[in-house]
Amino acid sequence: MSATGTVPAPFIEAWIAEFVKSVEMFTGAVVAIEPGTPDADAAAPAEGVLWHEQAFERQDTGRLWIGVPTPDAVRLLGDAPADAASGAALFRELAAQSLKAAAELLNTSSHPGLKGLDTVSTEPPPPSSAAIALRITGKGEAIPVWLHCDNTFADLLQSPDRPAAPTTAASLPAQPATAAPDSLHGIDLPVVVVLGRATLRIAEVLKLTVGSIVELDTRVGDAVDVCIQGVVVARGEVVSIRGNYGVRIVEVLRRNRLQVQAASRPPRAPQPAVAAGLH
Secondary structure: OOOOOOOOHHHHHHHHHHHHHHHHHHHOOOOEEEEOOOOHHHOOOOOOEEEEEEEEEOOOEEEEEEEEEHHHHHHHOOOOOOOHHHHHHHHHHHHHHHHHHHHHHHHOOOOOOOEEEEEOOOOOOOOOOEEEEEEEEOOOOOEEEEEEEOHHHHHHOOOOOOOOOOOOHHHOOOOOOOOOOHHHOOOOOOEEEEOOOOOOOHHHHHOOOOOOOOOOOOOOOOOEEEEEOOEEEEEEEEEEEOOEEEEEEEEEOOHHHHHHHHHHOOOOOOOOOOOOEEO
């Protein structure tokens, strides 16, 4: 398969970081990605490659492909998949997750507006697509991986648009840091009560059945976290209120931080209240 050009470097750098994190999350293994063979023969073979095609949009919609030899894709995932078919599906899920995360990373930094869309297909890329060959190391023999993109995708990353410089505190009128505007007081915020957390491998999740017990990182009697928009704002004790779960607040945290965050957000239309839930 011949190829011309290359995949934009900013996306490769962002994707490598996200792919390595995704592999560790899916399998617990720590891998690295290194440059592959720079020869013209470094293009992917015509057969035996597991392909994942992803669409991206910014000013236009472009496509990018990731390919790995099928046996190596399964080997990369270790014990996580039950068989080759589930291994292929799991690799494509891992690829999609890392590609979308890379787009979001660039969206919030150098390329605002870049967004990863849904998977397009599992077909190989056209011979005319730009390509680069890399190697995944850390799982025994190095695993070749190929990235291809069409011209439209390359164009999406040719002109980075820097976000406008953030407004400095000196340019804002003086106001109390802990006071949220009255216009925000009527906005509903989802409250999440975190009973505890646990980390499971994919293989362990697939083995969960009725009656399985998942051990959390909190002990009986420990205070639970009360979170709003991902920020822990209080801790409390789980209680029963007329047959429903409730939380008795025993400690309030980060109140100033929450109010500053609320003050910095534009007003939104009120949404239906979301009841607190136990995770």
